[in-house]
Amino acid sequence: MKCKYEFIEYHKSLPLNIFVYEKADEYLTWHKEIEILFVLKGKATLNIKDQTYHLYAKDILVINRNEIHQVTQVDSDTIILSLLLNPYFYEVYYDGFSDIYFERQSLLEDKTEDKYSYLRNKISNIMIHLLSLNKTYQINLLSESLELVAYLVENFRKDATGVNAITDDYLHQRFSRILEYLMKNYDKKITLSDLAKKEYISIYYLSRLFSEHMGIGFNKYLNMLRLDKSMYDLVNTNKSILEIAIDNGFSSAKAYRTVFKENYNMTPNDYRKQLFTTEESQEEKIKFTKGTTALLDILHNYQTNPIAANKNEPNTLEIEVDDINAKNKQWISFEKILYFDYVYDELNINWQTNLEKIHNEINFDYIRFSGIFNHGMYFYDDKEKVYNWFNVDNILDFFVNKKIKPFIKFSYNKKEFTIKSWHIMLENFIEHCIKRYGLSNVKEWKFEFAHEDRSYSKMIELYSKSLDYFQEKFDKLKYGIEFIPSSNFHEEYFLENFKNKHLHFISVEMTEEMYNKRKGFVKILFNSIKNLRLKTYFIKTESRNYFNDTCFKANKLIHDFLNEHHGIDAPVNFIDHLKTTKLFHGGLGLLTYNGLKKPVYHAYYLLDKLKGYVICNGSNYYVVKNENKIIILLYSNFEQVDDEPSTIDFYERNRTASNHDSLLIKLRMNLEQGKYKLKSYTLDKENGSVFDEWINMGKPKDFDNEEFNFIKSKEIMRLKSATVDVQDELLLKQLLPANGVKLIEVTKA
Structure with missing residues (x-):
């Protein structure tokens, strides 16, 4: 288990262990405790027997006790919080707790945001209490863990009948006994033959038992377990490589180096040098345990009590525009450049x-x-x-x-x-x-x-x-x-x-x-x-990614033009290449290969309208004046997006954002008295996103004329027009959905 930071709070009064895996390539493990994985940042893949789960930032998954599992990192900056709960401790409070099976799938498929938020809140509270180390932190930890366990039982309990596990009681007991023996004795000399004799079974049967139920051979599992345990000594002590090897069950430093290099593509010494020559010094690692690193910033995002908070109230941004004369005279515009590689396509x-x-x-x-x-x-x-x-x-x-x-x-x-x-x-x-x-x-x-x-x-x-x-x-x-x-x-x-x-x-x-x-x-x-x-x-x-077909990319395009590349023009890709029969395949174009306008096209269209002298701007808005017209562009702050929807599976699970993720913008603008025409364009997953409509249709692979004409009718943004009387100020209230974009033109009638 490649664990950079480890927090061990396993006392008689504190039935929990906490690990933080940062920049971990992969680990394979088994616990007698119940494990809750919480992905704080990045992406990871979890394998449990024949099931594979793709996890993204904010995802939570429960792993029942005695389940062998493997976590594989996808991103280099992945951070995973692992919480281990001792099931036997909670027997005191809930009879039969150690035999409960928790349903994993519902945690990924349930769209009820409150259920997710409560778990994130409780787990982040536990971690923050531990980092604080104040006088009452142990009481707080116990209190939070009891509330967490009660919530799990009430919402995610499932009868173990039919569970895809080792169902035979005797076999289950034997296998658990073997794994627990290895966990306690990994630092000693253990052979498959000795273990088979201990269990009164043949070497062949024991070997097959491992392969079938662990998905890995006995020797490889034992080496991985020893390697796992050695990481604490390698990272947190000054022991020599030979001492670490012997203390963790390896026969020699050479054997340890061989296994280490197979898994990390470097020697233990190189790993240790690399660890302490990175931007994070040993002093910064100590600060981490005191709660002063970026980890706390992530955890604090989940501190609002999800039950007490009013989930129907979106975040609010208030904008005051006192002067519309644009005194700084900063002009905003850009060259509009289409880009593509294959000139022959033009014929x-x-x-x-x-x-x-x-x-x-x-x-x-x-x-x-x-x-x-x-x-x-x-x-x-x-x-x-x-x-x-x-x-x-x-x-x-x-x-x-x-x-x-x-x-x-x-x-x-x-x-x-x-x-x-x-x-x-x-x-x-x-x-x-x-x-x-x-x-x-x-x-x-x-x-x-x-x-x-x-x-x-x-x-x-x-x-x-x-x-x-x-x-x-x-x-x-x-x-x-x-x-x-x-x-x-x-x-x-x-x-x-x-x-x-x-x-x-x-x-x-x-x-x-x-x-x-x-x-x-x-x-x-x-x-x-x-x-x-x-x-x-x-x-x-950029690489092909379903991100490019969504409103995420539309917001990113606007964010990049107005913030990242301000004053620098960037060509945009014209049309997806005809390399596949799939309508959506994460292409980089403004259009699909057959000419449907993607959300990114609409974003570019709206940017083209944002031309004039800058009145004011912020992280979610730009207000400009061009002759007698005032143009207001409202967009989601792309930096708030936790992850890119690299798969349709991820996007479908996360596109049903709650009202909590919306932004209510209240813009107050001083204007001369008179009548004004308001013309607004709205781009979001309901308006102008053919990708979302394709998902709503059932993701068809082929289209007849009727189906194509239907989805084409959904490529249009919502357009509204109204005339209002203004005495001395104009107040606009606009609800901006998650990853939505709005442009409003204000013209004196």
């Missing part, structure tokens, strides 16, 4: 139809694409030294006719071209574009140089030579470069090479994982580019 009529449909609504400024020199897009007659740009012309003609400007990424591959031959081909292409569309049009386009080799020296060489070459040939055009930072990037070294170049913009591309790990460094990079007076574009590469 598809369906693709062009969908682009035209959304371009008519949003009026995009640019479309960024690559692959223009892939095979099939152009042809070259080597004998006559002539290029045929027919396919490329079809695409560019479409864009020019729709008044959307090309943002063309030129990717260099040294296996196909020398830099010189690549330059000649690009020169021919640009000359062709100027001749066909005119210099006045082409100078509004963007041309970006990119290198498929990610080494800094190769990128710098290509970009420097390309900028020099094309500055001399076409000095009126807008050039940019793509920069993909490495894990230890030095922006000063890279940018220093382009201070005096004919450069207009830099596109920074990185994975979401790197961005989340290095946000501070990324901000420094953006500031460095800004100091060069260059435009910055940010492309964050």
